[in-house]
Amino acid sequence: MLFPHKTRLTMKRAGLNQLSRSCRPSVYGRRRNHCVIVPAKVGRISNALERREHTWFVRTNDVSDLTVIVGEDSFHLHKVHLHAPSFQIPMLSKSGYLNKLVFNRMNNEAADSSISMHIDNLPGGCQIFQLVVKFCYGVAVDLTATNVAPLYCAAYFLEMTEDFGHGNLISKAQAFLSFIIFSSWRDTFNIFTSCEDVSFWAQELGIVKQCSESIAWKACLDPQAIGRVVNDDELCFKILTNNNNSKNKDGGASEIVEECWWFKDVSVLRIDHFVEAICAIKTKGATPRLVGNCIAYWTSKWLQKFKLHSDSREAHRDTIESLIRVLPNEKNSVCCNFLLHLLKAGWMLNIDHELTTELEKRVAMMLECCCAGDLIVKNYRENDTVYDVSLVIRVVQAYATHFTRDLTSGMRLAATVVDDYLALVARDDMLSVKAFQLLVEALPADARHCNDKLYRAIDMYLKAHPKLTEEDRRIVSRAMEYHKLSKEAREHAMKNDRLPLNIVARLTLSEQVNATKSILSNNLKYRRSESEETVRATRGIDNSRWFKYHKKLQMMKAEVEKMKLQVCSLQVCKVELQRQMRIAPK
Structure with a gap:
């Protein structure tokens, strides 16, 4: 007989509404679903099963002649009826496994001798075998969400x-x-938890698959069709009975359930069960972004408990690899920052190289459309940089390797993101010159059409590291191209005593050459205009006045020639400075 606790209603009633009504006292009343079972026919009835330390005895009038040892506990049972030897007790008549073991031993030993046997790999161990013994001896067994799965496996x-x-x-x-998986959202997760100790059997018998499909079916329902309720089981009951009224019992309008209402519950699952649930949710048609957000939520909770010990590295490595494999393939299904944290954990645990490479490329694809804040990943070890700059360097290098062909506009967007990130991390005292240089030079030279943001980041780094040598300041600043600076940036740079001397000299010389060229160009235009006016004015006047203007014109030409010589002299100085800079050690 099988009957729900206290209600004594059978499960033979068909149909969803009848099934929902039969479980309503336990689900809607916020009590866990459970029932009491006894075998249909028993050859021996016992009142109880007694325990004395690690030894169990069935309370009967017969002497035990069968000992079953499960784990550390031993169960003293019976293989035949003492007064009717041909009659087998329920323990053997209901278990093919025990039946074969006992009768094989009886063929080799005397029929009336006691038999002792070990069962070392029973699903659920001695606690579950205790329930099996009770069932076989006619003692009522209380089934709950926490023991039904291992009992089913046993x-x-x-x-x-x-x-x-x-x-x-x-x-x-x-x-x-099947009844409890279908009817109760909360108890489905209790079943999941109980499957952790009988994982192999739970997978083989499809228990994990049933739980996953039940969760997926409920999670993928339209959230606008579900009213927000206080209790998870109450929510499940509303789903099962299609009770989607817009008013609650108090007459107030019920709020709409958020699309991610199930994230918190799913996040308690172990990684293998979580992957099963996510695969089922994908199959049910959940959006990639919703699936990605759920994976990110689970990972954030798991990373909070993440501790890198030698005895747990392999388990953590399997976890990261499983998460990467189950990620949706769609580009915007997960955010860039989450992928970076996943990548960092993967490097720490030395996961599969192919997975690492694919993850790097995936983050690199998102570089053009993210912001500097998305690249922030903190370090937590002492004597290390505040932010993990090496992580971003590898991603930017992957972008430069795979995604910079014929993508000038996209490359410039990526350069803007990198320069903004440089400004964020430049204040870090622990950030080395080498790391700063690698990040600046990770992109091609033509990636930046304007160096103003790069100059700002360089200036912030030099300000935060005042003890740098002249050579280090040259290394930090050498990627900056002065002709790509705006007028305001050039004016600031020429007065900036934090920049190395060669950069300041180059900027000053360039500014002087540009100013001289501008003056010369303006003077030539002015003189040309003035000479034309002079020629027109001399027409119709006497020769003395014409010679006077002609003399002025000759003086102006001489002045122009003098300015040309000055420009040539400046050009020579510029070439000499450039030569000296090339000769100087870097």
Whole structure:
């Protein structure tokens, strides 16, 4: 017999509405679903199962002649009826596994001798075997969400099928298991938790798959069709009965459930069960962004408990690899910052190289459309930089390797993001010159059409590191091209005593050459205009006045020639400075 606790209603009623009504006292009343089972027929009835330390005894009038040792506990049972030897007790008549073991031993030993046997790999161990013994001896067994899955696995292990009696343990446990998975959202997760110790059997018997599909079906319902309620089981009950009224019992309008209402519950699952649930949710048609957000939520909770110990590295490595493999392939399904944290954890744990490379490329693809804040990943070790700059360097290098062909506009967007990030990390005292240089030079030279943001980052770095040598300041500043600076930036740079001397000299010389060229160009235009006016004015006047203007014109030409010589002299100085800079050690 199988009947829900206290209600004594059978599970033979068909249909969703009848099933929902039958479980309403336990679901809607916020009590866990559970029921009491007994076998349909028993050859021996016992009142109780007694325990004395690690030894269990069935309370009967017969002497025990069968000892089953499970783990550290031993169970003193019976293989035959003392007064009717041909009559087998329910323990053997309901379990094909025990039946074969006992009768194989009886063929080799005396029929009336006691038999002792070990069962070392029983799913659920001695706690579950205790329930099996109670069931076989006619003692009522209380099934709950926390024990039904391992009991179902143990029943399969012991071969307690219908071939050994109608209403055997497999059928009863399976019926209640299917019922509770379908009816209760909360208890589905309790079943998931109970499967952790019987993982192999739970996978083989499809328990994990059933739980995953149940969660996926409920999670993928239209959230606008579900009213927000206080209790998870109450929510599940509303789903099952299609009770989508817009008013609650108090007459107030119920709020709409958010699309991610199930994230918190799913985040408690172990990684293998979480992956199963996510795969089922994908199959049900959830949007890639919703799936990605759920994976990010689970990972954020897991990373808070992440501790890198030698004895747990392999488990953590498997976790990261599983998360990467289950990520949706769509580009915007997960944010750049989450992928960077996942990548950092993968490097720390030395995960599969192919997965690392694919993750790097995926983050690099998002570089053009993210912002500097998305690249922030903190370091937590002492004597290290505040932010993990090496992580960003590798991503930018991957971008330069795979995504810079014929993408000038996109490359400039990426350069802007990198320069903004440089400004964020430049104040870090622990950031080395080498790291700063590598990040600046990770992109091609033509990636930046304007160096103003780069100059700002360089200036902030030099300000935060006042003890740098002249050579270090040259290394930091050498990627900056002065002709790509705006007028305001050039004026600021020429007065900036933090910049190395060669950069200041180059900027000053360039500014003087440009100013001289500008003056010369303006003077030539002015003189040309003035000479034309002079020629026109001399027409119709006397020769003396014409010679006077002609003399002025000759003086102006001489002045122009003098300015040309000055420009040539400046050019020579410029070439000499450039030569000296090339000769100077870098």
